Amino acid sequence: MDTDTIAAISTPPGEGGIGIIRLSGPAAERILERVFRRPGGDAAPWESHRMYYGFLRAGEETVDEGMAVLMRAPRSYTREDVAELQLHAGSYILQRALEICLEQGARLAEPGEFTRRAFLNGRIDLSRAEAVMSLISARGEQEHRAAVREMRGGVTAFVRAAADRLYEIQAGLAACVDYPEEISEEEGAAEMIPRLESLIRQIREGIQERSSRLLHQGLRVALAGRPNVGKSSLLNALLGEERAIVTSVPGTTRDPVTGEMTLDGVRVRLTDTAGVRETRDEVERIGVERTRKAMEEADAVLLVLDGSMPLQAEDRELMARLPENGAWVVSKGDLPQRLELPETDRTVLRCSALQPESLEGIRAYLRRFTALSDQMAVTQPRHLDALRRAAGFLESALETVRTMPPDLAATDLQAAQAALGEITGDQADERLLDTVFERFCVGK
Numbered sequence: 241m242d243t244d245t246i247a248a249i250s251t252p253p254g255e256g257g258i259g260i261i262r263l264s265g266p267a268a269e270r271i272l273e274r275v276f277r278r279p280g281g282d283a284a285p286w287e288s289h290r291m292y293y294g295f296l297r298a299g300e301e302t303v304d305e306g307m308a309v310l311m312r313a314p315r316s317y318t319r320e321d322v323a324e325l326q327l328h329a330g331s332y333i334l335q336r337a338l339e340i341c342l343e344q345g346a347r348l349a350e351p352g353e354f355t356r357r358a359f360l361n362g363r364i365d366l367s368r369a370e371a372v373m374s375l376i377s378a379r380g381e382q383e384h385r386a387a388v389r390e391m392r393g394g395v396t397a398f399v400r401a402a403a404d405r406l407y408e409i410q411a412g413l414a415a416c417v418d419y420p421e422e423i424s425e426e427e428g429a430a431e432m433i434p435r436l437e438s439l440i441r442q443i444r445e446g447i448q449e450r451s452s453r454l455l456h457q458g459l460r461v462a463l464a465g466r467p468n469v470g471k472s473s474l475l476n477a478l479l480g481e482e483r484a485i486v487t488s489v490p491g492t493t494r495d496p497v498t499g500e501m502t503l504d505g506v507r508v509r510l511t512d513t514a515g516v517r518e519t520r521d522e523v524e525r526i527g528v529e530r531t532r533k534a535m536e537e538a539d540a541v542l543l544v545l546d547g548s549m550p551l552q553a554e555d556r557e558l559m560a561r562l563p564e565n566g567a568w569v570v571s572k573g574d575l576p577q578r579l580e581l582p583e584t585d586r587t588v589l590r591c592s593a594l595q596p597e598s599l600e601g602i603r604a605y606l607r608r609f610t611a612l613s614d615q616m617a618v619t620q621p622r623h624l625d626a627l628r629r630a631a632g633f634l635e636s637a638l639e640t641v642r643t644m645p646p647d648l649a650a651t652d653l654q655a656a657q658a659a660l661g662e663i664t665g666d667q668a669d670e671r672l673l674d675t676v677f678e679r680f681c682v683g684k
């Protein structure tokens with residue numbers, strides 16, 4: 241399979257204290273010996289997993305001073321011989337160092353190729369390889385926690401358990417096909433039905449759509465209301481930055497403006513929208529259309545009402561159309577209050593964009609939507625897709641078993657097994673691996 245030696249710069253571009261070049265493959269040790277000089281110790285063989293001080297050399301030229309380590313197979317990230325050069329992180333130094341390694345016979349690594357080798361050499365399964373990438377790109381505590389859970393094998397355990405139960409069902413079916421005199425079709429079907437039902441339930445429970453969306457896209461919150469009530473001011477106050485334009489002219493915001501903050505480690509995407517009113521202005525009308533869309537797509541809606549003014553017809557209309565997940569936010573609390581609200585079961589939050597402490601109520605309200613189950617959740621979109629397909633094939637198999645000879649369900653059971661296998665990589669073809677690893681960074 242992969243018998244060449246790959247090399248890459250494993251640290252991000254830019255200047256810094258340390259930059260790392262990583263090599264993996266059978267020639268790693270030989271290349272390391274050629275390019276890295278250990279003062280006084282060049283004759284001694286390299287000990288595995290030991291850090292050495294020395295100089296990166298290209299012939300007689302000294303390129304940098306640094307440290308190097310050799311990790312012999314199989315005790316390495318890829319299970320191949322791995323060498324790492326810790327140099328100074330300067331773009332010239334690292335490019336030159338990489339070139340020197342390539343001159344000595346290494347090949348430039350593709351994105352994620354080190355991790356791909358770890359997978360191909362059986363050190364980790366595919367879902368764990370993906371967890372490594374999620375871990376690197378985690379932007380909040382919750383994303384990070386989910387990635388750690390996946391990296392430690394949560395998804396693998398879930399999928400393997402489901403696959404094992406499916407094998408049992410397949411074995412039961414094979415028995416009733418092969419030994420019809422011992423187990424009749426009716427008996428076989430009667431046994432399969434509850435098992436299939438329970439397996440489908442188990443898989444459906446593992447599909448955590450909401451958690452997945454929260455982790456990968458963040459909580460989507462829309463700020464809505466009629467013009468000039470203070471939506472943009474509130475957005476800016478919540479984000480702590482001047483993100484949207486604020487003026488005393490109604491109809492200031494046209495395009496939705498989005499900003500991000502984190503709440504309890506979950507990313508929250510706040511969208512400020514155009515104030516909703518009947519308008520003949522073409523641009524504003526399109527903006528209002530987008531507001532309606534943002535409200536529909538949001539996980540939570542903050543309907544802003546101007547506290548310094550009596551309720552208007554436009555407010556009432558929006559209040560009537562506010563979805564379940566919406567709260568009333570009474571703004572401009574620092575001004576004399578002239579708003580009277582009808583009796584309601586809604587959450588009513590009072591605030592002022594000028595008083596940061598008054599925003600705590602809004603954050604507390606949004607926290608209701610950011611709670612993620614700490615249960616093992618399958619949250620990667622690719623895994624969810626495979627699980628959904630597996631559940632679909634099992635449902636179709638169940639339908640068959642209920643109405644037809646059970647052996648006709650065999651194809652669907654196999655397809656379900658294949659879909660589960662895609663998650664762990666037990667049944668992964670090159671194309672699938674390419675799509676998984678192209679998301680990776682070079683050097684990982």
Ligand SMILES: Nc1nc2c(ncn2[C@@H]2O[C@H](COP(=O)(O)OP(=O)(O)OP(=O)(O)O)[C@@H](O)[C@H]2O)c(=O)[nH]1
Pocket residue numbers: 465466467468469470471472473474485486487488489490491492493494513514515516571572573574575591592593594
């Ligand atoms: N005193 C006071 N004034 C506020 C507050 N929030 C907003 N304003 C003022 O109200 C006016 C409108 O504020 P915006 O934030 O632009 O209102 P908007 O809802 O985004 O308006 P459109 O974009 O036109 O829909 C501005 O003059 C703000 O300074 C507040 O909490 N207190």
Ligand SMILES: [Mg+2]
Pocket residue numbers: 471472473484485486492493512513515
């Ligand atoms: Mg605005």
